Amino acid sequence: MRHILLTALGALLLAQSPELKAQHSNETLLVRQPTLSKTHIAFTYGGDLWIANRDGSQPRRLTVAPGTESGPLFSPDGQTIAFTGTYDGNADIYTISINGGEPKRVTWHPSADVVRSWSPDGKHLLFTSTANSTTPRYPKLFTVSLNGELPQELPIIMSGNWASYSPDGQTIAYTTITDAFNTWKRYRGGMTTPIRLVNTKTMDSELIPHVNASDVQPVWIGSKVYFLSDRNRIMNVFEFDRSTKQVKQITHYTDYDVKTLTGNGSELVFEYAGRLHTLEPASGKATPVPISISPEILALRPTWKNVSNMIRNASLSPSGVRVAIEARGDIYTVPAKKGDWRNLTHSDGTHDRDPIWSPKGDKIAYVSDASGEYQLHLVDQKGEKEPEVISLGEPSFYRLTEFSPDGKKILYQDKKLNLWYMDLSAKKPVKVATDTYGPSTNLEGHFSPDGKWIVYSEKQVNYLNTVFLHEIATGKATAITDGKSDAGNAVFSRDGKYVFFTASTNTGTTVSGLDMSAYDRRVTSNMYVVVLNAKDPSPFAPESDEEKVSDSEKGNDEKKADEKKSDKKDDSKKDKKSDAAKKDEPKKDEPTPKVVVDLEGIGQRILALPIPAAALGTLAVADGGKLFYVNYGDAVTAPSLNRFDLKERKSEPFLPGVAGYTLSADGKKLLYFSGSSNVGIVDVGGKVNPGDGKVDASGLQALVDPRHEWKQMIDEFWRIERDYFYVPNMHGADWKGVKEKYAKFLPYVAHRSDLNYLIGEMMGEMVVGHNYVSGGDFPEVKPIQIGLLGADYETDNGYYRFKKVYNGENWNPNLKAPLTQPGVTVKAGEYLIAVNGRPLRATDNVYSFFENLVGKQVVLKVNSKPSESGARTVTVVPIANETGLRQMDWVEGNRRKVDAATGGKVAYVYLPNTGSDGYTFFNRYYYSQLDKDAVIIDERFNGGGFVADYIIDMLNRPLLSYWNGREGKSFTSPAASIYGPKVMIVNEYAGSGGDALPNFFRRRNLGTIIGKRTWGGLVGISGYPSLIDGGSVTSPSFGIYSPDGKWEVENIGVAPDIEVEMTPKDTQNGKDPQLEKAIETVLDQLKKNPVKRLEAPAPDNRARD
Structure with a gap:
């Protein structure tokens, strides 16, 4: 009967999605990323690149390297395939003949270079890269010749993930921002991608009519542009006619998204439901292309x-x-x-x-x-x-x-904030406590030596932890700390007489790890001991050294006492000899300590241990009265394991650099x-x-069978989302149905990347941000780093020339500029003649000369002219990443623009994220400009991190008073504040904490917001169980709602008060319309509400009045 039910269910699913019904019994699904020529179809499967006849027959693998290949594209003549490969630990562009052979490398920059289109003449490739970006959050468009010379950046300020040439090569269709929906279907935040058509000569452009949906992967056929859009919830193929300006839907799937649309100038090919399809544009007819690949793939063998x-x-x-x-x-x-x-x-x-x-x-x-x-x-x-x-x-x-x-009980926690113990004889779980706040808990307890009590700490409504004693016999829990300190890490002594714990009274704003106001607040704890039995003395009772009385001065009674002690010592020696004789006899169990707890007045029996206050935690009591604990250190000091001797009453380091331990x-x-x-x-x-x-x-x-592990990981991921997601209804998704919908593809997973893709597709059904899948057991690829000099290049007279040299901040270890170090001083306009003795010419790719040279001394030959003659040599140390140098150059350039345009009246503060970098940037740039009347806060491209309540608080500090002294200028309270108008610039890339910042900026009525609607990803992620092979998944475990009780921002974003578009034409030659509008706005507000600085009034004559 069970077999019949399963068969019926399978028939029902196939009836709902006829595309899934295999046309051939051995057809392979999860073939992806197709590209089409007149004679062949190429695609990716199992992390490799494959090619087959147009009908799908005779598939053969073109690549077998350990890295993965993606995004294949046929050349216009159909003889070559360009693709992105990760062979050396980095994404670069390669080409390969349709007949196979060794792939030819085209790009070398250490940023991810991703091929997007061939030029119509087949001589160049169009690709995206963050190589010259001021932040890794957005790519730019480049072209490169097939010979791999210096890539040329297009004068478009930023692009998304997709671009393609028109048939005449004059126009590029591209997405203006990157996709936000890889694991987020039906996304509707600020990064819903429009498609822009730009003339590469005039920079004139137009948008394909856009709604609040994601339009991606534009492909030209004649004067029409075909693209994918989820404007009707499911990704389908659409057509834009440039002559009529009309958009028409071509495919009408309602279950699975259409993926990876490409074309060959007259036909289209796409991926849908794990299968490839060709599409005839005029008729809209889609034809499946069945692919059958032998399952004998190396990655599937148990090893x-x-x-x-x-x-x-x-x-x-x-x-x-x-x-x-x-x-x-x-x-x-x-x-x-x-x-x-x-x-x-x-x-x-x-x-x-x-x-x-x-x-x-x-x-x-x-x-x-x-x-x-x-x-x-x-x-x-x-x-x-x-x-x-x-x-x-x-x-x-x-x-x-x-x-x-x-050994009769086990203490354990669940994800639902509960502490339990399991009675192993009754096989019955007993709940001990439930914590107050999620999404995670530190509700960890410990048994008393006699097993009759459990000590644990539980967070109270005031966010502070309180230590409790739970009596197992009665099930009653009693607080033993008063709730005025953050108490935890409680453990029993081995004799059951004491409970040790830590407590802090300076947790303050750190009670929520989400708030930036917790930064730079060093929380310290002291160590305490509770004497459980009211009859027991303090372990730190006063001690006194007393002089012993000599025998000659002793009385008869004292001598008799000494004789008894001597007899006992003799007996002790006999006992030791006896013990030696019994060495091989079985050991008797030590008697179980009897734990006596007098709850009345227990608070008065809490004593401090003589251990200096520090970031203390993870307590355990070892044999001999030795109390172990971890000092977690601070920003300067590393963690260390320490040992406190109760008898000697002193502490000492035990193991430096160790934070995790356990006792036998x-x-x-x-x-x-x-x-x-x-x-x-x-x-x-x-x-x-x-x-x-x-x-x-x-x-x-371990003997690892990938298929068995992959099935377990799909199941475990599904349970993680079920149990950790912040609302139990999964945003309305039928979570069991989602598993059934995608589990049918599992037999076709042939590479760890396929599994991550499948997990991502399931995540997408939850319609939420911060859902990520990463890592796992991939074939090992040895990374080869490319060194960078912190410069832009151009070619001239057959040589490379430094177009721009970035200064950085050589005093800052993270912003060292190789070419501006003392003794080097290479300037823009000079030529790079040779690298480590190798002549460099314009036909070479300069980055290829710096393979495996990161952090190593490199000798450059430079000259003021394009010649070997008269060249000088300098020694530099290339860096792995120059994005920080470019970002600092952009930030300082913006600051100077604002300063010049406002006559020095307005401060400019950039916030790259709401994590440690954003905190540092704010502190450095805001407080160094307190002499300004107003401030522009630029949070474009803000990568989020934490809730920047600290920044909001600092911006919201109105003038309270002036203070005057006899000499010098008057000062104010609060002193660290800019009191005038405030303007914030936002864009589509600002998200998470970068969503919260403008949201709270508006809620506090701090000023005007300018730019574009933000990302709209305001849920949070915390800790999650790792997958079996080391991979990881997240599940948003908390979400935001407003003070009036409504869900907000997530999948919406924060809209600006003044919207400013960034078109290609308006952003030429370094122009920034959003920054310019911010300057205009703040100056207008300053004009209407100028900041007044009052001089001290005339002195009082109080002595005369």
Whole structure:
């Protein structure tokens, strides 16, 4: 019956989408990015470039390099294919004959060079690159000859991802901004891409009639431009007739988006539902092109892989002789010294996580999604038996914390902010607490030594954590801190007499990690101890050294006492001899400490430890009363693991550079984490040096079947989105239906990039920003960096000439300009004659001469004339990225423009993002211009980061008072403020935190906003479980709504008060219409409301009055 139901479901799905019905039983889907000639069709599959006959027959692979190939385009004569390849760790343009052979490299710049079109004569390629951009957030258009000479930048201020030549080569159709919908379908924010047609000689242009939708991938056929658009929700092919100015829909698909539209001058080809189709423009008839490729592809073979660099979690055995490790979805144990590692789970296609070793050493617990949802598994320490499986509760993501000391309970957390313990005998989960705020929680608890109490900290409504004691017998929780400090990291002492914790009273504005106002606020904590039993003394009771009385002065009673002590010492020696004789006898279990908690008056039994205040955390108590903790340091000081000796009452460094560690159950061994995947086991006493006790896990291996892993990762990604998305309705998407819709393509995934593409397509159905997929186990490609000199080039008289040299800031390590270093001083207009003795000529590509030279000394031969004669040599050190130099040049140029145009009255402040760079830029440029009357805040291309409440607060500081002294000028309160008009410039690339900034700027009525509507991506992402092969996905876990209770900005953006377009013609020769409008606006506002600076009034005569 089950088989019948599945068959019926499959028939229903095929009936809804007839295009998915395979025309041939062995047809391959997920063939992508087609291009068409008169005789062939080329496409990508499995990360490689393929070619077939026009009917799809006889497909053959053209490339086999470890890197990936994308975006193939046939030359006009159909004999050559241009494509973008990532062979050396960077995206560059290559060409290859349709007959195969070695690809020929065309570009070398370290920015991503992506081919977009052939020139009609077949001599040049049109491509996009961020090579000369002032930020990596937007590309520009370039042309390059097939010989790979110096690419020529087109005089278009910025472009998007797509461009193509008209048949006469006079006009280019291009998208003006980059796509925002790769994982965001039905996107409607400020980056909905229009298509502009520009005459490359006159710079006159027109827009294809645009609605608030994404129009992409323009292709010319005659005087008509064909393109893809989701203006009717699903991407389809549309036609724009230049003569009638009308737009017409050509295809009418309603389920899957049309992808990758290209043409050959008379026909079109596109990708839809994983299959290639040709399209006859006049009739609108689409014809599927079936492709059948043998599944015997190298990337699909099961292979043994070393997984030692993928260690994620680890737990010590009770005595510290072995360590349980999670790596690539399996659970291993590795010996501290002798023996071999063993794989306990061998769970191909299953993700096993979070191993913890039981106190008795017989079992290891972990969570596994073997059933399709994460459950608790308990396996014997050698992995010889089938694991015991226990449900942890409703479907969710779980993290195990620890066993109870008697091994009968396990403490764990779920994604839903809950702390639980599992009663292993009853197989029943018991909820301990629920945290107050999401999207993540630090609600981590610890058992008391007798297993009857749990100590944990829970965030309260005031955003501060409070330490609680939970009594297991009654289920009652009692706060033991007063809520006036941020208390946490609580642990019991091993004898059960104390609870140690940290607490801070200067968390202040750092209580939300989302706010920029948390920056530069060094939060420090002190260490405290709670005496649980009211009858126990303080561990820091006063001590006093007293002189011993000599025997001659002792009385008879004292002598008798000494004799008894001597007898005891003799007995002790006998006992030690007896112990030695019993060395081989089985050890008896130590008695379980009895924990007595007197809750009444417990707050008065909280004492401070003599440990200096710092960023303290991650406490654990080892054998011998040794309290371990991490000092997380600050911007200057690295983290370190420290040890406090309760008996000696002093602290000392234990292991520098270590922030992660755990203890064995007996408290005698410590496991530390160093670097990404290095672990070591050391004794808790004595001196330890970095690297001591290193555990050799270098041989860890797993048999990896890509198909099994890929299926598991699709399932896990689907569950991550289900559980972490900020609203449970998935924005109205039928999330189960989405899985069914795309899971049918999984059998055709042939490369890790295919899996990421498929995940991205599923993400897109949620219609939300900040949904990203990245990484994973890709074939290894050795990166070869290209060195840069921080310059623009041109060719003249057969040589390269420096067109512009960027100064940067040589005092700033991040903005060093190679050509302006002392002793180098290369100037614009000089010629570059040779590089490391190799003559450089105009027919060469200058960037190819700097392969693998980043950070290395390079000898340049330069001259003031195009000749070898009279040339001088200079030694420079090329850099890997010069975008920062270009950005600083643009920013300083804008500042000078504003200063000159306003007579020095207006400040200019650029904000590249709302993260650390934006914070630094604001502090540097705003406060250095406090002498100005007004300010222009430019947040175009703002990459977001955090909520810039700090910047909004600083801009919203009205004048409160003047202060006068006998000498010097009067000053103001607040002093650090510009009191006059404020204007903000925005554009389509400003997003996330760059959306919030203008939104709050408007909400505070701070001034006028000028430019274009912003991106509209104002949801947030936090931490997520990694995928089994190291790949990552996000799921927006919090979203914004306004003070009046309405969702805002997301998928909308922030519209300007004054919209200013940036057309090609209006932006020639460095013109910036948006900046010019901002200057005009702020000057007009200053004229209407000039800033007045008052002189001090006449002195009072109070002594006479």
